[in-house]
Amino acid sequence: MWHDIFALPVSVAEKVVRTLLVYILILALFRLTGKRGLASLNAFDFVVIFLLSNVVQNAVIGNDTSFTGGAIGAVTLVAVNSVLNRWLAVDKRAAHIIEGTPTTVIEDGKAVPSAMRRLGLRPDELSDAVRKQTGTEISSVSHSRLEPDGRLIVVLRYEETNANRADIVTLERHLAKIEGLLHSRHDRDEKEG
Template identity: 40%
Template sequence: MQSLLHTVLSPSLDHMFQLPLPILEKLLRPAVVYIVLVLLLRLFGKRELAQLNPFDLVVLLSLSNTVQNAIIGEDNSVTGGIIGAFSLLAINWIMARILYRSRKITGALEGHSTILVRDGKIDKKAMESESLTMADLLSVIHRQGFNNIDQVHKCELEPNGTFYVEGANPSVDDKRHAELLARLEGLSQEIANLKAARLNGA
């Protein structure tokens, strides 16, 4: 019975865990692809990360299939998959540590934020640089609850592809704070008037 199980399981286990490629190659492939993808995304701008339309989303989804063979090579083993996953996580951890310790490298790899709108005025050069259309920009500010560009104090495209939108009008919290200060000032004035009236009456 044991010999039968060994005969049946041994080829399956060998096929699952035997590496057809050297371990060093399995470690280097994901690292190289990772670095190349980071550089390509940096080169082609922040728009790809922002996923503004279905075309951008298709590109990002297709990237994983495009580089899959470059990462795994001719290897479908479980061991190869584990080594590849370890390599990707390791290079990402190393990059995170490097970026954390060096602002210069962070700026070089991630880039800087781009201001698209300031005080209700659109920066056309910045829009062109990021390959953003007016429809893209309106879609962004509409998602943030603004109806038109005039209501936006600042719209900024961050290096990670997210948008920061600041309204020109004060926020609800700012309004409440201003109202509270006005009421406190009014109470202080009333107290001062009462004190003055008492002194005059005395």
């Protein structure tokens, strides 16, 4: 029994190479299909992910059902992913090639149809993402871009932006001045009257 759990029917090198090749293939497939939908997955995306893991399982482990083989595959995946993430953090050119670039999806309050088609985004998905992020409609957006990691960056039109703390402090100062003027006028009117 113990022998079957830990015995490797294929070499460690073959196991590592298989895992690397599958990792590169999946990375390339996701890169070619583009950024996906506003940092959220729909039901179709989940189906693809679940089936994809099953489809490539044998390519990673071969005929190996041992614990050792699974451990080698898992360690290889985690190690390669960690090295790749560190490399992308320091090499902007590699990040540009592997991850891609942001895509403008809204310009001057209107969705960009060519970008929407290229990304496979439906107008209702974009509207929903803008509403969730800003509480407003697409028409309130100056411009917006979809990052390679699926985040939607939204810049509202100036007239649609909310007040910040500095705006409130300035308004409070103006109101205090007006209140002071009204009090002084009221006091003057009472003395004269």
